[in-house]
Amino acid sequence: MKRKFETEAIRTQIKRTEFLEHSSPLYLTSSFVFEDAEDMRASFAEEKDRNIYSRYSNPNSSEFIEKVCKMEGAEDGFAFASGMSAVFSTFAALLDSGDHILSARSIFGSTHSLFTQIFPKWNITHSYFPFDELDKLEEFVQPNTKVLYAESPTNPGVDILDLEALGKFAKKHHLILIIDNCFATPYLQQPIKFGADLVIHSGTKLMDGQGRVLGGLTVGNKESVDKIYRHARITGPALSPFNAWVLSKSLETLGVRVDRHCSNALKVAEELEIHPKINWVKYPFLKSHPQFELAKKQMKAGGCVLSFEIKGGLAAGRKFFNSISLLSLSANLGDTRSIVTHPASTTHSKLSPKERADCGISDGMVRISVGLEHIDDILEDILKALGEV
Known part of the structure; x- marks a missing residue:
């Protein structure tokens, strides 16, 4: 068995x-x-x-x-x-040398730098396709295409690609x-x-x-x-x-940890979705997520990461980050400790404004990796910081 x-x-x-x-x-x-x-x-x-x-x-x-x-x-x-x-x-x-990579546009910033700065030295090229237009993939394939690459969920927009x-x-x-x-x-x-x-x-x-x-x-x-x-x-x-x-x-503890990460993250997403200072929230197992049904088909739960946009753009985002006290300001994710990140100025700062826009990364986007602290304490810190915006 x-x-x-x-x-x-x-x-x-x-x-x-x-x-x-x-x-x-x-x-x-x-x-x-x-x-x-x-x-x-x-x-x-x-x-x-x-x-x-x-x-x-x-x-x-x-x-x-x-x-x-x-x-x-x-x-x-x-x-x-x-x-x-x-x-x-x-x-x-x-x-x-001479090979071609076909990749989803929404990828980690360092992977993008690999494609655009390192591989061209060896005559390895790439093309990006929109993650939500897989029906148009044929247009991007070249005779020398060897690899099809993607992240799902994506970083930091937590979009879902159809793996099948x-x-x-x-x-x-x-x-x-x-x-x-x-x-x-x-x-x-x-x-x-x-x-x-x-x-x-x-x-x-x-x-x-x-x-x-x-x-x-x-x-x-x-x-x-x-x-x-x-x-x-x-x-x-x-x-x-x-x-x-x-x-x-x-x-050995991955299952029990990820279960807690997911339950905490869903609660944070649900709370932020109804907050008056938030433009939008994206989390794979939030019903409002554009690929909610696809996420349920492919994933057991939604993961630890969610993204959202604060009303007021970059200035409001800075106030939010400076008002956080419990959550860590860091570029990591998946930690026991909840982490808040500003992708436009950290993990994806090497991208041009247009490149970030193509990935759906706005100046006001915030990424939170929801940790294993008690959910009441996580929410209290986030909501208190939003109150300062």
Whole structure:
């Protein structure tokens, strides 16, 4: 019988040592020894599946990868030093000079910078499509298009893309479909079920959940992951054993944490929706969300992030941020602590005003990552700050 998500998150562990420890130990070692010359030769020839060097693999990263593969329904994966390291390395491993990326327009600011500043050096181009006009995707495909890429929910607008439609389109055009699943986590959404070839996570966010470590991960089919592994083995962006150990432990509580994140976030969204100083609120499981039905089809719940716009634009937004006392002013998300961010001046500040407008990011937009504090305290702080606007 297949075990449930929460059970796999807790009971998927590396093999116990002779000490029979209950919790997986930390393997702080850069390298591993061999029994003899033949064992060493066979290991480097990849005739044996064993640890050689922690830049290639480590028991702690292997446990972390195995857990997420089971959660996502993936065949294999590789763990990276950060979420952006996973994004960059995945593309760099799969693309050649002259290739083209077809991406949704609403993506993380650093990913946009990767597409516009780094990849052009290697003659890798990109085109953006509107997330809500998938029926026009055919217009954007080029003969050299190799990858179809998207985030869902998007950052910071929490818009929802139809993953099933993307999966069918990618299959029709023989494209590699890569989905950034950071906002949802595998607890709320499994893109591979809808046709994704690869799924990327920033473990820094909800997977860790406490703002302690950096980490990233790409999981998917064996063929693609093998290319990513061989690229990463040479270039060295591997996740450290300590961070892998922390992240694997954190996954044991992912389900219960995300349940609380989602219930708190929905209550905040509902309260803000009726507030007289708010122009609009977007949260995937809010009935007024334009893709509410699609979100319910793809996701178990709405996640921890919501966005809204304060009446009065940038000046009102500054007053709101300066009046916050409990919530943290930070650019992170998915933490136990609730976090409030101004995307136009932080995470997406490198975009031009037009580029931000194309992503739906206004000067007055606020992004909140709703944490695990008591909902009454979260709401009191937000409503008090709005009262100062």
